[in-house]
Amino acid sequence: MTNFIILTYIFLDTMQITLAGEYALRAMIFLSSQGVGVKCTIIDISKAKRIPEMFLRKIIPLLCKSGLIISKKGKSGGIFLARDPNKITPLDILEAVDGPIYLTKCINDKNFCQEVEWCSVHSIWNEILVEMRNKLSQKSIVQIAVESEKRKLLHINKLNS
């Protein structure tokens, strides 16, 4: 007997960054701020980063499938980073959850636009996409976590002074 597993849940044809993607970013930044190999539960993360728990439970397996985190079932189970977060970028995370990002039907759906070959708007969209993917993969989530922490302290100091 053969089993066909159809993986369509959440991982759809998104043109945009979804909430799920943003939650995943938060979750991963949290994990990397905890340190490599430190195990957390989904509840920990959802509380710390204000992510609806049940929704996070749908997102976590996607991060597992992409090899960004490892999850352990069972008592004393949990979630931890699968690899060096210095080498994980926001792009990795967003694509794990939202699938390949793109911006318009135009550059993604061959049936939608019959002028792909020459239409000059396509080049603009493609350039934007390249630039977007660049920026989303320039910093690791560690850098982001560290920078954010610094700014947070500055911010708090400013409030107190």
Next chain:
Amino acid sequence: MTNFIILTYIFLDTMQITLAGEYALRAMIFLSSQGVGVKCTIIDISKAKRIPEMFLRKIIPLLCKSGLIISKKGKSGGIFLARDPNKITPLDILEAVDGPIYLTKCINDKNFCQEVEWCSVHSIWNEILVEMRNKLSQKSIVQIAVESEKRKLLHINKLNS
């Protein structure tokens, strides 16, 4: 008696480029390829650019309200460009239809994210947005129409040779 007119139709809080936006681009590029002041009907445009007529009828008024085109009702009415298409960019058109573009809830919804002040992901989104708006306003729709036409000819020549 006071009338409150609520303008929410289509013009919503979009994070993405909608189909409506892409159709609007097509329509405007068509108009600019026809020449300034040349009147077209909605049916002309919908046929030429394969846009569902009734949907286009919802989009056209948005382009009017933004002052990109002028529409005339009545017999021998129609649509024509309101200003020099050399000074109209894709950004003008997309924002006329989709409203201000942005990418994530994160940088747009104060309630969604309480870490706006310091979170380093925000800066990335903002940079991407700036870059995106830049690219979408670098070329006029005339330039785009001309470039596309050139490429189209090249493409046809290649097929025939």
Next chain:
DNA sequence: GTTAATATGACAAATTTTATCATATTAACA
């Protein structure tokens, strides 16, 4: 007044996103 065009508002359909729940699975440990 007839005709031919756009405008508007109500609404319907489709799609996508967000969210929840019940159940299954897994592993530690007493």
Next chain:
DNA sequence: TGTTAATATGATAAAATTTGTCATATTAAC
């Protein structure tokens, strides 16, 4: 071996957004 505490999965619901249609109103030319 059973209990407990964690994640995984699949069904489904709810909400939001986008796409599309229709009937009616408005407008202007002739």
